[in-house]
Amino acid sequence: MPVIPLNSANDSRLEPYRDVKDRDLTGRQGLFMAEGKVVLERLFASPLCETVSVLTTPARLEGLSVSDDVLVYLVEQAVMDQVAGFPIHRGYLALGRYAPPRTLGDILARAGRLRILALSAIANTDNMGGLMRNAAAFGVDAVVLDAACCDPLYRKAIRVSVGGALVVPHYRLNAGESLLDVLSTHNLIAYALSPTGDMVLDQVVPAERSAFLLGAEGPGLSCEILDAAISVQIPMHGGFDSLNVATTSGIVLYHLCR
Amino acid sequence: MPVIPLNSANDSRLEPYRDVKDRDLTGRQGLFMAEGKVVLERLFASPLCETVSVLTTPARLEGLSVSDDVLVYLVEQAVMDQVAGFPIHRGYLALGRYAPPRTLGDILARAGRLRILALSAIANTDNMGGLMRNAAAFGVDAVVLDAACCDPLYRKAIRVSVGGALVVPHYRLNAGESLLDVLSTHNLIAYALSPTGDMVLDQVVPAERSAFLLGAEGPGLSCEILDAAISVQIPMHGGFDSLNVATTSGIVLYHLCR
Structure with a gap:
């Protein structure tokens, strides 16, 4: 997996993770935000979904099995909280796309x-x-x-x-x-x-x-x-x-x- | 039922209804706060509980069957919200005491x-x-x-x-x-x-x-x-x-x- 350390909460690559709660109100047009280790593992294993990217901290990365083609952004916890707009106690966020293979x-x-x-x-x-x-x-x-x-x-x-x-x-x-x-x-x-x-x-x-x-x-x-x-x-x-x-x-x- | 209209959020008789959420964190030592019409009706009918008093608005009183020995305080919605510390959309609060007849x-x-x-x-x-x-x-x-x-x-x-x-x-x-x-x-x-x-x-x-x-x-x-x-x-x-x-x-x- 490509792992990209980021230092600034203003980095444009973090845009999908910004102000998470505000976007909850309107939805993400086929994209969604998953949080927490167990949920991310279900996302990675799901045949219905694609993982666009993952956001976590250096300390938490070790505990996660991410496939090779998923982009992982690494930030410190404080940056994660600042970007998301609230404390991400679960330490993991992922942007996913719902794409069921059948109608x-x-x-x-x-x-x-x-x-x-x-x-x-x-x-x-x-x-x-x-x-x-x-x-x-x-x-x-x-x-x-x-x-x-x-x-x-x-x-x-x-x-x-x-x-x-x-x-x-x-x-x-x-x-x-x-x-x-x-x-x-x-x-x-x-x-x-x-x-x-x-x-x-x-x-x-x-x-x-x-x-x-x-x-x-x-x-x-x-x-x-x-x-x-x-x-x-x-x-x-x-x-x-x-x-x-x-x-x-x-x-x-x-x-x-x- | 004795119905007592109150005008001021500072009335000391409203003390048990003040800052409801803060007290949720510590409990009320055998007393409890019930909210909403359906819950109040269960409180009134429960052989395990006594109703100490009810707080509602003049408009809502009509919809409630309260027994004759329960004290009802009537306030305007704005006073109710101010006392409780948050908007009481359900329009009814009651202070109860849990007193089961058996051990x-x-x-x-x-x-x-x-x-x-x-x-x-x-x-x-x-x-x-x-x-x-x-x-x-x-x-x-x-x-x-x-x-x-x-x-x-x-x-x-x-x-x-x-x-x-x-x-x-x-x-x-x-x-x-x-x-x-x-x-x-x-x-x-x-x-x-x-x-x-x-x-x-x-x-x-x-x-x-x-x-x-x-x-x-x-x-x-x-x-x-x-x-x-x-x-x-x-x-x-x-x-x-x-x-x-x-x-x-x-x-x-x-x-x-x-």
Whole structure:
């Protein structure tokens, strides 16, 4: 790997790493910022992503296995913090590019068993991170997002996902495209989670080609989705009527995605 | 309910509501701060807690069912924000006192079926909130915390728990007291969750008196606990080796606490 020591926080090569939090708000148009050793290792290993460059300190470089074609910038911790705009306790940042080799159509057109996680209006990055973490842990084939979801490649979502967002392919629909239409076009049976679902989770024997739909906490999924899909509930105790959406995905995927 | 309009942020009766975030760091010695309508409703209904007073705005009062013996202070939103030290978007605060009617000994000495969640070194308030939310959703009888856990009654933990922290009794051990000793003294079978557990979750048929042990993400449970308990893993996919601890509790409790 080409290792380039840099001394000044003003070096133009550090531009992508500048004011990291401000850019989190707007996204990076296909690029993303990964942080921390475990997440960087998932980035390096991911067939869905390319690593554009890495930023770390001389002391931390030794602990990292970077492939030969990745550019590594080395700076002192103080310069790293100054460039990023906040203390990078994890000591590693990387700029990546999300470049999945296949389209959603390619994945859905595949014959045989499919397990899809379909998300509607998940706007909270912590929840998105938790959902992607569970999608990776239980091996879903792809995550489909409607246009109202936040980006799984926001830095915080990647961090909360422990890199899961970099290893499970995700595809965003355009505004106006319907999750249900996309799923039914490809012969996927849609199971929609809701506290008022008709079936309880234990009764569900998932179809060979299944999609599990989750909506934001509070509003939940739309009536249109709940009416058209097989609605499923997780029975709860003592008047509690909702779980965190990432926790819900963990329970559902543990059950139905194996 | 006695309703007392107050005009000044300096009124001494607002003292418990002052600089809420600073006090979050140190705790309130048996008192706690609840926020938001849903959480306040759980507080009012909880047999484990007393409501000392409520702080809200005239406009919001109408939406709240408060019992006749609770003191309600009414202020304008700007005064509320000034006193609390940050914007109270949820519009409701309440000061409560945690006062469970029974001790851990009373609960554990009960004959017959028991489902206990036992937590070691859970220091993250988000995770603690998620754990208490799931404990409530799946009806565990009590949560036992070792001395290294954070307080489930921190404001943020209560909020993340959606009030679950106010309805499931929890008991903290003293430094030096052992979770395993307390559980075995009361004839509870301990199941310890770990990515390297000997059994897989599906194989577990929980004993009539069961305790489920979870540790902090990263370090996990101590070797001492894993050796002495029945260690259990949740099988995962593609090299992922850990789930969020709150998500883990959701999967485990859904399975074993019904």
